[in-house]
Amino acid sequence: MQDALRLQVDWHSGGIEGAAQLAAVVNAVLAVGAGLARHVLVYRTVTESSAQGSGGRSGIGMDGGGGGGGGAPRFGGPLQWSLPFRAYSAANWLAMNCHRHMHEFGTTPEQLAQIALNGRRNAARNPKAVYREPMTLDDYFAARVITTPFRLFDCDAPVDGSTAVIVSAAEHARAVDHPVARVEAVGTALRGRPSWDQWDDMTTMSARDAGAMVWERTDLTPADVDIAELYDGFSFLTMTWLEALGFCGKGESGPFIEGGGRIALDGELPLNTHGGQLSAGRLHGFGFIHEAVLQLRGEAGDRQVGGPNAPGRAPEVAAVANGGGPIAGAMILTKEDGR
């Protein structure tokens, strides 16, 4: 993109290492803070819908992905510990985390379903969402099983899309005529093993660490948060983030979302107000920060918290989280008025 636009940049960064997808935004915050840049364009583009639509993603098989010339693909590195056992997808890996959560805390499939149902309800008010038709609990359970306990609507929806976030020096807020989102705190910690299956506590994953760290860097508390935009690449991940960020106790996310009222647009903690990746589409993490900024700016249209469809206080503090497994990043954003 730098070449296409012939941009002359003082700082640039690419790649995927770090605190999940939010790492790119955190890097921009650091660059601005260090004075390397005054404004940073951070973007992510996904083309998974096209990739899967035009004959499917490269399959796992004798002629499939994985590299290594002819014959069966061979894998070294971390994937050698999952792919040979036909655990091909993060769906498989995270389904085991979810099962363990159900085993330890009594979390039920009906509770898990609330993440998908909540996303669909909110997506109905988001003109850019891909799945907007109503979904009932029966619809959810009627969908095919992917890998127990995950059903189809526990898995996010591939889309084509780009999301851009501009990170600017704080004093720039006075130069614009609309509210902006201020980065209050970030959580980037990884305090357990960088592994999907060797993580010490399967029910938490690294969300635990990023979630704890974000509160170590602010005087705000979970009770101050007005809206939560929490990664739902798979439904269960949102539940781990609710616990990791302290909106409920460890293991208590099932009862917390029971029935869906508390996390609805007009509930005490509106969650994934654009529909999340499950219904709005998989912008791979960036959709959550985009939605948080829209809500803080009061530009979320029919789904605006504090608007006609969700009466109450306009949001001033948003929690954003990305990632699952050993990859996690969290961020607290606050509303700041423009000039």
Place this chain on the structure above:
Amino acid sequence: MSVPFRVQPALDDENRFFWLSGEDGCLRFARCGDCGEWLHPPLPRCPACGGRDINPEAVSGRGQVWSYTVNHHSWDGSTEPYTIGLVELDEQQGLRLTTNLVGCAPDEVHIGMRVRVTFEQQGIVWFPLFEPDPDVTDPEGGS
């Protein structure tokens, strides 16, 4: 059930022992000769004590199902459901292996079920899978 397609590991000096281990019926993990810590995946340095005397050592091959999932989606062309398990070995808390649970129907698997290793040979690689431990009579297994 026929032998399923399996992605093959790319063998190197660090992992070869693991993937060939089943030839004599034993499952092996890397272990620190200084403090006895089991390491998985294999590492050149012990994260518990810093020791560098790391060598493969046989385990009992017994453990419990820490978690599992029954896969229904056809990722590799097969449409038959199969069970992916995460087994914690008896030797050390947290010493876990992602594997397949075989020798029992998917709906018979439960967390805490006692299992033991069994190997499936494909080429020179012996894939360590787990089956219900026949020496355990308690149908609910361990913890």
